[in-house]
Amino acid sequence: MELYFLGTGAGLPSTRRNVTSIALRLSRGTSRVWLFDCGEGTQQQMLTAPFGPAKVDRIFITHLHGDHIFGLPGMLGSRSFQAGSGPLSILGPLGLRTFLKTAVETGGSHILYPWEVTEISDAVRDVVIDGDYRVSYRRLRHGIPSYGYRVEERPFPGALRKDLLEAAGLPPGPLYKKIKSGHDVTLPDGRTLVAADYVDPPEPGRIIAILGDTRPCDEAVELARDADIIVHEATYTAADADLAARHHHSTAAEAAAVARAAGARKLVLTHVSSRYDHDGEEQLLADAKRIFPNTILAHDHLSVLVERVMSKRC
Amino acid sequence: MELYFLGTGAGLPSTRRNVTSIALRLSRGTSRVWLFDCGEGTQQQMLTAPFGPAKVDRIFITHLHGDHIFGLPGMLGSRSFQAGSGPLSILGPLGLRTFLKTAVETGGSHILYPWEVTEISDAVRDVVIDGDYRVSYRRLRHGIPSYGYRVEERPFPGALRKDLLEAAGLPPGPLYKKIKSGHDVTLPDGRTLVAADYVDPPEPGRIIAILGDTRPCDEAVELARDADIIVHEATYTAADADLAARHHHSTAAEAAAVARAAGARKLVLTHVSSRYDHDGEEQLLADAKRIFPNTILAHDHLSVLVERVMSKRC
Ligand SMILES: [Zn+2]
Ligand SMILES: [Zn+2]
Numbered sequence: 001m002e003l004y005f006l007g008t009g010a011g012l013p014s015t016r017r018n019v020t021s022i023a024l025r026l027s028r029g030t031s032r033v034w035l036f037d038c039g040e041g042t043q044q045q046m047l048t049a050p051f052g053p054a055k056v057d058r059i060f061i062t063h064l065h066g067d068h069i070f071g072l073p074g075m076l077g078s079r080s081f082q083a084g085s086g087p088l089s090i091l092g093p094l095g096l097r098t099f100l101k102t103a104v105e106t107g108g109s110h111i112l113y114p115w116e117v118t119e120i121s122d123a124v125r126d127v128v129i130d131g132d133y134r135v136s137y138r139r140l141r142h143g144i145p146s147y148g149y150r151v152e153e154r155p156f157p158g159a160l161r162k163d164l165l166e167a168a169g170l171p172p173g174p175l176y177k178k179i180k181s182g183h184d185v186t187l188p189d190g191r192t193l194v195a196a197d198y199v200d201p202p203e204p205g206r207i208i209a210i211l212g213d214t215r216p217c218d219e220a221v222e223l224a225r226d227a228d229i230i231v232h233e234a235t236y237t238a239a240d241a242d243l244a245a246r247h248h249h250s251t252a253a254e255a256a257a258v259a260r261a262a263g264a265r266k267l268v269l270t271h272v273s274s275r276y277d278h279d280g281e282e283q284l285l286a287d288a289k290r291i292f293p294n295t296i297l298a299h300d301h302l303s304v305l306v307e308r309v310m311s312k313r314c
Numbered sequence: 315m316e317l318y319f320l321g322t323g324a325g326l327p328s329t330r331r332n333v334t335s336i337a338l339r340l341s342r343g344t345s346r347v348w349l350f351d352c353g354e355g356t357q358q359q360m361l362t363a364p365f366g367p368a369k370v371d372r373i374f375i376t377h378l379h380g381d382h383i384f385g386l387p388g389m390l391g392s393r394s395f396q397a398g399s400g401p402l403s404i405l406g407p408l409g410l411r412t413f414l415k416t417a418v419e420t421g422g423s424h425i426l427y428p429w430e431v432t433e434i435s436d437a438v439r440d441v442v443i444d445g446d447y448r449v450s451y452r453r454l455r456h457g458i459p460s461y462g463y464r465v466e467e468r469p470f471p472g473a474l475r476k477d478l479l480e481a482a483g484l485p486p487g488p489l490y491k492k493i494k495s496g497h498d499v500t501l502p503d504g505r506t507l508v509a510a511d512y513v514d515p516p517e518p519g520r521i522i523a524i525l526g527d528t529r530p531c532d533e534a535v536e537l538a539r540d541a542d543i544i545v546h547e548a549t550y551t552a553a554d555a556d557l558a559a560r561h562h563h564s565t566a567a568e569a570a571a572v573a574r575a576a577g578a579r580k581l582v583l584t585h586v587s588s589r590y591d592h593d594g595e596e597q598l599l600a601d602a603k604r605i606f607p608n609t610i611l612a613h614d615h616l617s618v619l620v621e622r623v624m625s626k627r628c
Contacts, residue, residue: 012392013358019388040388041355044327066421070388074333074354077380078326099420106413107380108458144422 019067042071054082061092062212063146073103140214153205224262233271256291315620333381356385368396375406376526377460387417454528467519538576547585570605
């Protein structure tokens with residue numbers, strides 16, 4: 001799995017950072033991509049990314065501020081021109097469907113693939129289960145409804161201990177598959193081999209939390225609990241904490257405190273205000289690292305591999 | 315006056331050409347900018363242009379295809395963050411208002427300046443007169459209503475012939491102003507100086523025609539009559555004339571024939587399909603030059619000065 005940052009700025013595009021969009025490239029035999037937010041110019045950013053719109057089959061929207069959604073109509077339209085664009089599911093706050101339908105109808109886009117919009121609200125809470133992945137969400141604390149998403153990967157099956165099976169006198173054959181899938185096996189000599197004794201315990205899947213614009217909050221901590229990676233907004237430096245509070249955003253230090261409270265492994269800061277120059281961004285990163293050392297600051301076109309940690313929870 | 319091309323591609327953005335937007339920088343004592351179309355990413359293109367969104371006070375939309383309008387909601391929102399953003403007038407086809415209102419409401423943009431949308435249709439034809447400029451429009455021939463705009467500059471007043479006035483015995487003084495503004499003057503000695511004899515004839519203002527997506531048509535010729543510059547789409551090369559006809563677009567050669575029929579001075583080709591590589595674009599330009607030699611091919615960030623031709627129509 002890989003996180004690929006298409007846009008990492010806050011509110012307005014700048015020459016250094018486009019407005020928000022984050023791609024999650026799935027693995028385990030698929031090259032599918034999920035998008036989290038789709039600010040204006042996301043399809044342009046994708047022109048120099050290692051995947052195109054056709055690979056995207058799910059889009060999750062954190063909130064309806066323009067810098068997070070105004071790239072959607074163009075993305076939907078362009079996807080029609082791409083060979084291999086299959087069905088597309090879009091999930092986001094109440095109001096998303098009207099916006100998209102109006103834009104598509106006005107723009108005369110002929111969407112040549114099935115697409116659906118699922119609207120979420122506080123009253124409706126559900127979980128998306130798709131292949132080896134499960135996505136849950138919670139409302140965060142922003143000026144308007146803003147959601148955070150937690151992507152959990154199905155555990156990896158444990159390895160078959162062929163060494164132990166051979167030592168027990170069972171040569172390679174069809175029974176190996178049966179044991180690997182968890183079934184005990186009785187041998188001709190009457191002995192029963194308990195599957196659990198010959199299969200390593202499953203390795204946990206990866207957990208990624210991608211949060212929308214928010215004040216630091218318990219919901220963010222919950223979503224990021226034990227996550228391999230938490231992506232949190234860091235619109236301001238600690239020195240501008242008053243601005244962060246006033247505009248319902250977070251400082252980098254506040255994001256780091258959330259990551260620490262959640263017991264996450266790694267924090268990626270994004271959604272950085274264009275008010276900061278290079279020195280300001282260094283300060284912003286330093287603010288966070290003081291509290292949560294394993295922090296990096298995203299930039300447009302940054303790729304972050306989500307590594308499997310083999311014995312993470314053993 | 316200057317034309318500045320923010321986006322020159324057709325349908326889809328590419329790494330070389332963003333989708334359509336053309337800026338007209340006015341002159342004669344103003345730094346105002348008018349935008350013709352505003353595809354997705356126009357505000358990003360403007361980040362490296364010599365003017366920002368605050369300078370734009372009129373936007374003309376040729377037609378509602380997404381590649382010509384999906385940058386509008388972001389542009390409106392970003393303009394609110396810019397110091398000096400005054401009122402904004404937007405003119406475009408029926409349906410534009412609903413699209414913009416829905417987008418602005420969904421995106422929660424607080425538009426901090428007055429803005430208005432005027433919708434045009436075949437039933438309603440009017441002319442915009444603003445300062446030294448007059449804009450008229452006509453419907454072209456595309457799959458959906460698509461308009462072309464003709465911008466006419468007010469004539470430049472002729473120069474006062476001080477040499478002739480002094481030879482007639484009138485020394486510099488307040489009467490000079492009277493004569494310059496066209497009033498005859500009777501001197502103390504009884505002689506009457508006819509103003510027209512002492513003021514050069516007015517120099518014609520400049521004419522620019524900026525056309526939306528279209529098949530070649532008489533309406534385009536009319537809009538570009540005697541224009542200093544005609545900006546015409548050239549989606550395809552002559553070899554792809556069948557595609558141009560099928561998709562309601564023009565070839566470069568067809569655009570050139572329109573410029574020639576209109577008696578225009580210069581043709582700028584834009585809205586070029588991303589199917590053409592560098593060689594293809596050279597061919598496209600050559601197709602046009604064979605018919606209308608004073609042709610150039612626009613690229614993103616091309617600036618074209620609209621020069622005054624002093625004795626053009628004398
Ligand atoms: Zn935001
Ligand atoms: Zn077009």
